[in-house]
Amino acid sequence: MNAALGIIEVLVSLASVWATQRAMDIAAGMIGIGENIRSEHFTLNALYWAVALMGGLTLCDFAVRISEIWVKTYSASKHKTKCSNASSTGCSRHNGTAKRHTIAVTY
Numbered sequence: 001m002n003a004a005l006g007i008i009e010v011l012v013s014l015a016s017v018w019a020t021q022r023a024m025d026i027a028a029g030m031i032g033i034g035e036n037i038r039s040e041h042f043t044l045n046a047l048y049w050a051v052a053l054m055g056g057l058t059l060c061d062f063a064v065r066i067s068e069i070w071v072k073t074y075s076a077s078k079h080k081t082k083c084s085n086a087s088s089t090g091c092s093r094h095n096g097t098a099k100r101h102t103i104a105v106t107y
Helices: 002-028 040-085
Strands: none
Touching: 002 040
């Protein structure tokens, strides 16, 4: 699941770069309908759609990052539950055999 979210995050980032470049090209007047057909109305609409696309990709990036946090939290809690239910040989990290380290601080 982490790998899939990582790939989606990269794809959304690449799409964001493309959308930003497209919006800049539209604003600079480098993208039109055709060779000789160009209108201010088209440019304004295209710019609105480009900015809306950038906003949508930003929301997608936010959703992917929230999903990554959720997956990490879910897998950590699943591991903790598994270790607390395991026998002494089931999970060496949480079976009570780990030594506690203390640090003495003197002034």
